Amino acid sequence: MHRRWSHLATHLIVALCALITVTPYLWLLSTSLKYKTEVFTPTPQWIPWPINLGNYAEVFDRAPFGLFLINTLIVVTGILVVQLVTVTLAAYVFARRQFRGANILFLLFLVQMMIPIHATFLPNFLTLRSLDLLNTRVAMMLPFLASGYGTFLLRQAFKQVPRDLEDAAVIDGCAGLRFLWHVLIPLAKPTLVAFSLISLVTHWNDYLWPLIVTDTPDVRTLTIGLGMFVQQESGADWTLLMAATAFVTAPLLVIFLVFQRKFIESFMFSGLKG
């Protein structure tokens, strides 16, 4: 009996959290389907009526959002794929190898996390200019191909794998990179998934850096398109801003819904048994 009640309580709390999470999104969808005069009514109207699909058409008319989406996907996956390689290798070395200056080097990695991103803009911009890479998608990826945060996260995960296991693996002929590939990476899967999610969302939302290094719509990303609907002097065009936001956030939501089970599984079935 007692168990049942606590079960119910858990469900209630979870349902409440879900509601809190979903409410802004529902309001966003509702606003994106309204006419301008229906947005700011004295009592909030949840169901848009009459429904206005024109906002979405107008958003696409104002900026090439389809192209922006493709660019965003390229930039975000590009960053993630390279990051996974660099981060895994770096974390492996920091966690499992002893070499001179390892601590200082790792400290530098941590310091990198503390430097505000704005401070790196100018040097990075100069580097890109000398490489003749301004106004390219590479320019948006290059500064993020290594990640101090990811290295740190994964190093901690790798460190938790007991020494004995490595010794056993080595005896079985599974040393070095093979050990990394066959033992460490599978064990650190939840960390890798968590880091991937964070990286994906972070760079999906990048605004200032892409804005600074790109000039033409053919390489620009979704957030820059979204920025056109936020106006400093007059406030925003809410119906359009919400329609654009719905479009910009939808792919992330879809990605999450599709891979939801995989994400959760990776957290459930991890760790060393026995």
Added chain:
Amino acid sequence: MRWKWGALWTAVVAILAVAFVHAGAQAPSKLIRLTFYYPVGVAGPLAKVIGEMTDKFNKDNPGIEVVPVYSGDYDPTLQKVQTSVMAGNPPDIFIVEISELPTLLAMNAITPLDDYVKKAEGGKYWADFFAAFRENSTLRGKIWWIPFQRSTPVFYWNKELFKKAGLDPERAPQTWAELREMAKKLTIREGNEVKQWGVTVSGGWNDWLFEAFVRQNGSWLINPEGTKVNFDSKEAVEALEFWVDLMHKEKVGPPHSTWGSTPPDFVAQRTAMLYHSTGILTFLRNSAKFDFGVAFMPKSKTFGAEVGGGNLAIARKIPKERQDAAWKFIEWMTSSDNAAQWSMASGYVATRTSAYTVPAFKEFLAKDARYLVARDQLQYASGKMMAPNFQKIREILKKQLDDAVDGRVAPKEAMVTVQKQVEAVIKR
């Protein structure tokens, strides 16, 4: 498992390759290609409008191609300009918020335009701009940039709510005292909760609005040269005292709001009167279901306002022939016809007197005289304060304004603090 690594690397190489292709895609040519950074400050399809205008210019001017580059709000635009200038890769033409002139000069980023301005339109060009708009262009005896997307704060009132409160719906408050009385009548409370505010002085750019109040009270905050500050004057303290009266003592106006949230509040009838930029007029017209009016901001000793918005500048460290081409573009963008066109499309105030004689614009204004209020108020307006490190000065002022209307600090004390802190910033 080997194939997995292979697949991974193939993916990396493929993605980088796709991205690299674009790097080499720029073909050289004889024509002068100018980069033009512009922010979008008000609602509307302005990026498209700018695109159409530059297309037209490019068509009429073979040999020059202006490439418009959307660069975010004012702050990101400034950052983009600064980064490019410091990297030695400046945009040829750009629009930046007017208070940033000293910052641009400190970076040696822009070129003086006196020689161009003198010759333009047979010498009559510069005098045709409204005096208040010209103010933020001149510093150290030179003209640095040309007024383009310019605004000024005005006063909006909801005629329906005036009627309900038993006030004359056709008459806006003329003085601070009148404003206070009307705001009291227009505030509706249910218990402790305010259902309807009397007047909203919009937050976010409240430093800008505050400057207007100080002007109305007959004083100023920073001199045009940006060398003297005057925040602790009797007039400035009185202006802040008036705010504290409205928002803290009488509680007829919200002490906190954002620049973006107050126009919707006005539309939703949560506030009966509103101080905001002239730039929201088109938004209000499209969104409000009730009749509303636009008026001068009420006076204390005098009517007063200051201007805002962005100006067009030409980069300093580019060859003369590029500067000449850039000037051609600026002169074209700010012609009477285009100033009128731009005002109609954006809701900004047309920057030149003669723009108001353009037939299409006259016709447009005849349909809604409310668009003329901002122009008429210009006779009482002055330039916006500017100084190096202006962002910092803004933050200092805004913090004290917020603290004062919250009742955390006395107005006098707040303004003395601002004076001290801003002096330190300017001396540096």
